[in-house]
Amino acid sequence: MKHIAILGSTGSIGTQALEVIRDHPELFKVSVLSAGNNAGLLIEQALEFHPAQVVIGDEQKYGEVKKALAGTEIQVFAGEEALIESVKLTVIDVVLTAVVGFCGLRPTIAAIEAGKHIALANKETLVVAGELINALAKKNKVSILPVDSEHSAIFQCLQGESANKVEKIYLTASGGPFRGKKIDFLASVTKKEALKHPNWTMGAKITIDSATLMNKGLEVIEAKWLFDLEPSQIDVIIHPQSVIHSIAQFQDGSMKAQMGLPDMKLPIQYALGYPDRILNTFPRFDFIKYAQLTFEQPDLSTFRSLGFAFEAMERGGNVPCIMNAANEVVVRAFLNDELGFLEMSEVIERCMSEVSYIRDPNLTDFMETDEETRKIAMQLVTNY
Ligand SMILES: NC(=O)C1=CN([C@@H]2O[C@H](COP(=O)(O)OP(=O)(O)OC[C@H]3O[C@@H](n4cnc5c(N)ncnc54)[C@H](OP(=O)(O)O)[C@@H]3O)[C@@H](O)[C@H]2O)C=CC1
Ligand SMILES: CC(=O)[C@@H](O)[C@H](O)COP(=O)(O)O
Numbered sequence: 001m002k003h004i005a006i007l008g009s010t011g012s013i014g015t016q017a018l019e020v021i022r023d024h025p026e027l028f029k030v031s032v033l034s035a036g037n038n039a040g041l042l043i044e045q046a047l048e049f050h051p052a053q054v055v056i057g058d059e060q061k062y063g064e065v066k067k068a069l070a071g072t073e074i075q076v077f078a079g080e081e082a083l084i085e086s087v088k089l090t091v092i093d094v095v096l097t098a099v100v101g102f103c104g105l106r107p108t109i110a111a112i113e114a115g116k117h118i119a120l121a122n123k124e125t126l127v128v129a130g131e132l133i134n135a136l137a138k139k140n141k142v143s144i145l146p147v148d149s150e151h152s153a154i155f156q157c158l159q160g161e162s163a164n165k166v167e168k169i170y171l172t173a174s175g176g177p178f179r180g181k182k183i184d185f186l187a188s189v190t191k192k193e194a195l196k197h198p199n200w201t202m203g204a205k206i207t208i209d210s211a212t213l214m215n216k217g218l219e220v221i222e223a224k225w226l227f228d229l230e231p232s233q234i235d236v237i238i239h240p241q242s243v244i245h246s247i248a249q250f251q252d253g254s255m256k257a258q259m260g261l262p263d264m265k266l267p268i269q270y271a272l273g274y275p276d277r278i279l280n281t282f283p284r285f286d287f288i289k290y291a292q293l294t295f296e297q298p299d300l301s302t303f304r305s306l307g308f309a310f311e312a313m314e315r316g317g318n319v320p321c322i323m324n325a326a327n328e329v330v331v332r333a334f335l336n337d338e339l340g341f342l343e344m345s346e347v348i349e350r351c352m353s354e355v356s357y358i359r360d361p362n363l364t365d366f367m368e369t370d371e372e373t374r375k376i377a378m379q380l381v382t383n384y
């Protein structure tokens with residue numbers, strides 16, 4: 001039996017992880033559930049899964065959760081520091097990091113330092129601090145198991161290939177809702193249009209990132225740290241059907257791809273169950289319904305965020321942290337109708353050129369870079 005803590009249990013990844021766990025009570029037990037402010041769903045989940053602890057990020061919701069769970073043995077906590085403490089609970093084996101954004105970094109570090117394996121959905125953690133996270137994971141002998149579908153695909157392709165080194169990987173990208181569109185079209189797109197992902201149902205932030213191709217940019221950096229690759233070994237290919245989840249090309253010239261219907265429950269299940277495979281009854285792929293699998297080059301001059309990520313990866317230091325913080329600010333501004341679709345990349349570009357460079361950042365540097373960048377980005381947003 002594996003004991004699982006879920007950071008972000010009320011989100012897209014969190015709720016799908018609970019579906020997997022619900023189907024396998026003989027394999028998994030939930031130890032911690034946490035949410036940002038969706039107290040209602042957190043309470044519902046707690047009453048079904050009976051974790052030892054629940055944490056609600058929004059401290060004003062503490063009373064509501066505490067009252068609803070009175071009479072149970074579930075401990076209730078609130079706030080950011082409580083989230084960080086919760087991952088240290090002795091019984092936990094695996095922490096699933098399914099919160100969105102930079103706020104995933106400190107709880108992930110705390111979990112690694114407490115010797116917990118990480119099922120990593122929160123890609124922003126590795127984007128910001130991949131080198132630091134890898135060093136900590138090595139020191140504490142814990143695994144970072146990818147949940148992101150492309151990285152899970154590569155991870156699955158690598159099984160049994162220790163003697164056949166990776167030459168290159170191809171991360172597939174759907175292209176998002178605006179694939180093939182040009183600048184004049186993108187100038188006036190709305191958040192409603194941007195939130196319509198062609199293949200996946202996900203949280204709002206990652207869905208906007210998919211529309212700008214920043215999601216693929218974040219995934220390129222995530223792949224570098226997960227698989228110890230040079231930038232030249234990572235390629236992105238647009239694959240509108242999202243059936244081939246990614247491809248590894250080996251030094252003997254062979255290529256392995258992992259494919260299937262777009263359904264995050266499989267990568268979640270693989271990370272939670274690893275190294276075991278778990279039987280399931282998820283719908284199976286039908287070739288006739290997908291008669292054509294197609295591929296295209298990404299359009300980097302229109303979707304500039306993907307280029308920013310390659311630049312951030314090359315420059316290293318705190319540049320990926322700057323890019324990530326600026327991106328979080330502009331996505332929120334776009335979702336609040338404060339910024340246009342194309343203006344998002346303008347603000348990110350300005351932040352990447354204006355925030356001070358740090359070559360070998362530590363955690364404090366990352367916290368300060370994140371804070372400084374957010375201030376600059378928010379100021380830039382108000383000027384539009
Ligand atoms: N969705 C997907 O299919 C995929 C997602 N990912 C990555 O996984 C991560 C989660 O994505 P997704 O599930 O879509 O996001 P969602 O927005 O759907 O869910 C985010 C979760 O984090 C919680 N949360 C947000 N802020 C805080 C906070 N400050 N403290 C504690 N909890 C917080 C939310 O709580 P509340 O509900 O209360 O707001 C919610 O439970 C992201 O990094 C994303 O890039 C990667 C691959 C695929
Ligand atoms: C499901 C998943 O892993 C997402 O990150 C997905 O890849 C988003 O789709 P895009 O390929 O459009 O970025």
Ligand SMILES: [Mn+2]
Nearest residue numbers: 148149150219
């Ligand atoms: Mn992905």
